[in-house]
Amino acid sequence: MRAVALPSGETVPALGMGTWHLGQGRHPEAVEIEALQTGLDLGMTLVDTAEMYGDGASERLIGRAIAGRRDDVFLVSKVLPHHATRDGTIAACESSLRRLDTDRLDLYLLHWRGQVPLEETVGAFQQLIRDGQIRHWGVSNFDIADMMELIELDAGGAVQTDQVLYNLLHRGIEWNLLPFCQQHGLPIMAYSPIEQGRLVGHPVLRFIGGRHKATSTQVALSWVISHPGVCAIPEAGTPQHVRENFGALGVVLEQDDILELDAAFPPPPRPVPLEVL
Numbered sequence: 001m002r003a004v005a006l007p008s009g010e011t012v013p014a015l016g017m018g019t020w021h022l023g024q025g026r027h028p029e030a031v032e033i034e035a036l037q038t039g040l041d042l043g044m045t046l047v048d049t050a051e052m053y054g055d056g057a058s059e060r061l062i063g064r065a066i067a068g069r070r071d072d073v074f075l076v077s078k079v080l081p082h083h084a085t086r087d088g089t090i091a092a093c094e095s096s097l098r099r100l101d102t103d104r105l106d107l108y109l110l111h112w113r114g115q116v117p118l119e120e121t122v123g124a125f126q127q128l129i130r131d132g133q134i135r136h137w138g139v140s141n142f143d144i145a146d147m148m149e150l151i152e153l154d155a156g157g158a159v160q161t162d163q164v165l166y167n168l169l170h171r172g173i174e175w176n177l178l179p180f181c182q183q184h185g186l187p188i189m190a191y192s193p194i195e196q197g198r199l200v201g202h203p204v205l206r207f208i209g210g211r212h213k214a215t216s217t218q219v220a221l222s223w224v225i226s227h228p229g230v231c232a233i234p235e236a237g238t239p240q241h242v243r244e245n246f247g248a249l250g251v252v253l254e255q256d257d258i259l260e261l262d263a264a265f266p267p268p269p270r271p272v273p274l275e276v277l
């Protein structure tokens with residue numbers, strides 16, 4: 001499994017698994033659990049969730065999927081901005097741990113920036129680390145100005161990732177956030193890497209995939225993780241989709257492919273505010 005290094009020195013797989021809509025009835029629960037376990041078996045051990053997802057249903061499903069194999073998983077969850085006070089963050093984390101049926105998170109993210117001062121949330125993250133309830137912390141949906149402010153804080157240098165929207169249809173981060181993070185050795189965790197399924201079957205991706213015996217989805221994922229310091233967390237609710245997504249690791253895009261993708265999915269012509277889904 002290709003890996004991306006965190007500032008802590010640990011690595012996470014370049015391809016992990018998202019879970020926003022899991023545990024909420026889109027597929028039978030047993031199928032979704034099998035999907036997650038298939039991914040773990042394949043080495044896609046970075047699992048992303050949040051207290052927000054299905055109001056805890058995603059975390060509960062993951063708890064069932066990883067029962068007995070917690071040590072195989074690099075488990076990420078997120079605190080909502082309106083919970084991100086000192087006491088609120090700690091209480092939210094404890095609730096996530098209960099739903100996930102585990103004693104620790106590997107990475108705990110602030111889901112997006114809200115009204116609580118960053119120092120306060122970071123202080124809560126530090127307390128959670130001291131108490132052994134999380135191992136690392138990071139942020140999500142932080143644009144460049146937020147990141148610059150964050151790393152200026154006393155403890156800000158301990159941030160491990162910025163999880164943001166990044167796929168062929170949303171390339172704005174290439175202007176400044178991505179280079180900034182690369183310069184600081186801070187990985188980007190790309191969410192919605194296949195644009196919530198809307199890139200599946202795209203004719204240009206199909207055409208390029210034809211040269212690699214790959215599917216359109218695999219080309220889209222391969223492109224995302226071809227960027228240094230970028231890992232991706234596609235969500236797949238079936239074992240078949242997980243296996244297909246895993247296959248993206250075997251697709252090596254050539255210069256011609258990249259040029260065709262740039263022509264079909266150009267980055268914005270000028271810097272744009274960070275996009276969110």
Ligand SMILES: NC(=O)c1ccc[n+]([C@@H]2O[C@H](COP(=O)([O-])OP(=O)(O)OC[C@H]3O[C@@H](n4cnc5c(N)ncnc54)[C@H](OP(=O)(O)O)[C@@H]3O)[C@@H](O)[C@H]2O)c1
Nearest residue numbers: 018019020191192193194195196197234235236237241244
């Ligand atoms: N931090 C944030 O603010 C934020 C925001 C959005 C997302 N996220 C995280 O990022 C994860 C991924 O993003 P996302 O769920 O928005 O979108 P995504 O991963 O781009 O797309 C997920 C959709 O694609 C389908 N799919 C997956 N693999 C497929 C395949 N091989 N062939 C065909 N369809 C396939 C899935 O359907 P099936 O269920 O049928 O497989 C699902 O409908 C989320 O689950 C969440 O963990 C974070």
